Amino acid sequence: MLIPASPTDGGGTVLTHLLKSENPALKDATITCLIRGEDRIPQLEKAYGSRVKAELYKDLDDTERTIEVASQHDYIINTTLGFHPESAAALVRGLAKRRETTGKDAFMIHTSGTSNLADQPISGRIVEKDRIFDDATDDIYGYEQERQKGQLYPQRTSELGVVDAGLETGVKVLVIMSPTIYGKGTGVFNRSSIQVPSYVRTTLGNGQGVIAELYEIVLLNQIKSKGADLPTGKQANIFSGNGRHTWGELAAGVSEAAYNAGAINTPEVKSVTLEEAARLFGNEPFRMELGLSSNSQTESTVGRKLGWKPTKGAEAWKNGFVEEVDAALAKK
Template sequence: MSDPTGILVLGATGYIGGSILTELIDRNAEDRYVLSALVRKPYQASILADAGVNPLIFKDLDDFDVIRKAAKDHDIVIAAASARHNDCARACILGLGDRAKSSGKETHYVHISGTSNLGDWPVTGERIDTKIHSDVDDDIFEIEKNFPDSHSPVRDVDLAVVDAGEKEGVKTYIVPPPLIFGRGTGSFTLGVGQVHMMTQLALKKKQPVMLGTGSGIWNRVHILDLTDLFTLLVRAILDGKPLPTGKTGYYFVENGFQTWRSISQGIGKAGKELGAFDTEEVGEVTMQEAADEFYNGSLRHAEGVLASNSRTKADKARQILGWQPKYGEQTFLEEVEEVVAAMIEEQA
């Protein structure tokens, strides 16, 4: 019997990475893999050790040599800590490349990205793109490659991942989630996303708000459907299933869509019912206000994440991995109400 596959998770104390780790723990009844996670603090290491995960201490995502060494000791790395940290991704892929060279075994790097990589800029009017992008019918790598360097730091890291993977002989998979909702299942955080951000702006303004006209459309996915895709991808890798990787290794994940205006309307309805707002009418927040609140003044980030169009189709997940999402619009609407109620209570 062969040794179990070693899987390293980055971002295990976060919303996405923690939920992925929980799912991998729960679905390992056959002991096909052993799990490790890079964490910063001893108490985090202790909690994960109790859950059967091998904790590895590092300083942060800039701890290049430690990350590379950790990756070298594993067969699969799931990087769910940051979509925008180029050096962390490079350290992981170099480490996996080292392992591939020394062992002769295939190694795999699964990278969390984000669909802001395709987002347009409808508020400034600089670029409008309402196309629904398929990860089967469209060449997402070429689309990203043809964007200007200033398009998105997410885009820059995606391209670097593909390039490094090809150079090092590491199979790469890029998973760009859209708006994520639902309570996380990790040991450390339940999660904060775009609904929380828009609610925060609304509570500050004392009415629901949006950037521009709020007409931009994003897809959405529940955190449990997202983690299900990751576990299906891992299982397919373990089974030796031929999978698209590298330039064709983009895996979208979505189940439905909404406009930014409709989110604001839901926030307004819930907030008024709970007495936080005098009106449900949606007002406007400037890009500068949103940028200062969340992105250290970056107007590009604020527009790309809170106002843009970014529409995708998860064709690979459904057709190749057999992914079947369970949580749709009704669950999302309930989530908006729950987030608003919780954030109002926090302010009380």
């Protein structure tokens, strides 16, 4: 099994969780980790011992090496940056080679995000405030294809490319689409989530729903029953949401945590334009709208049918703000 390294902690948290699994199918499994930098190898060995095998590559653009390593594995959990279509497609191409060699099923879990489905209420391009997507009944793949025709979004490009590559090569692909991931990770490297630290960095600069269990459940279903209960092909998208929040609530939570830590002078939250947000966050206006100013509501029906029972809720959500602020301050 291969878990490529991740610039966020998704990969590290999933890796740690799988290594601690008591399930016989995983208990003694060796997991390969595709990483950048020889200096990280001792850290992996110290943390995980012989259970983890490190394979080096230059970076996400090193697709030739990615294909080579992927072709040596039957299962891949891709938790790397979802905005890099080429690296994700390379993993599928590697699995296709593996499938041709062994004649056995090759399987990949690809990590994506629900911003792929988000509306754009600020610009007014698409407004779907009350729409709720259900992974058991809605055509998520078809909806994303239609959205791509109107505006390309790299994370969506990556996800659709992986699904299409799987259909073309016979590699089984399942996509886990996560909303805001909160809380401190358990990996060796970067332990931050995504959206919350973005707000933290911006807030300080100006004055985890536990989903690893879902990855394990999906992987074990593939290992034990060849994915008999898993959706595939154009129905391969499943959600990992647990609860609802507004972006205003998230911003207020970060602001309060930063204020209580003495990092800013007031917990007041102010509104800014998309252009100003893009400048503050160092990104494009349309990404700011999709990622931090939109509506994207989902129902995780498939995961719950598979037996996933989220163990974190409102209290962990609130504690996540404090953890992320503390982590950001520690780096200053």
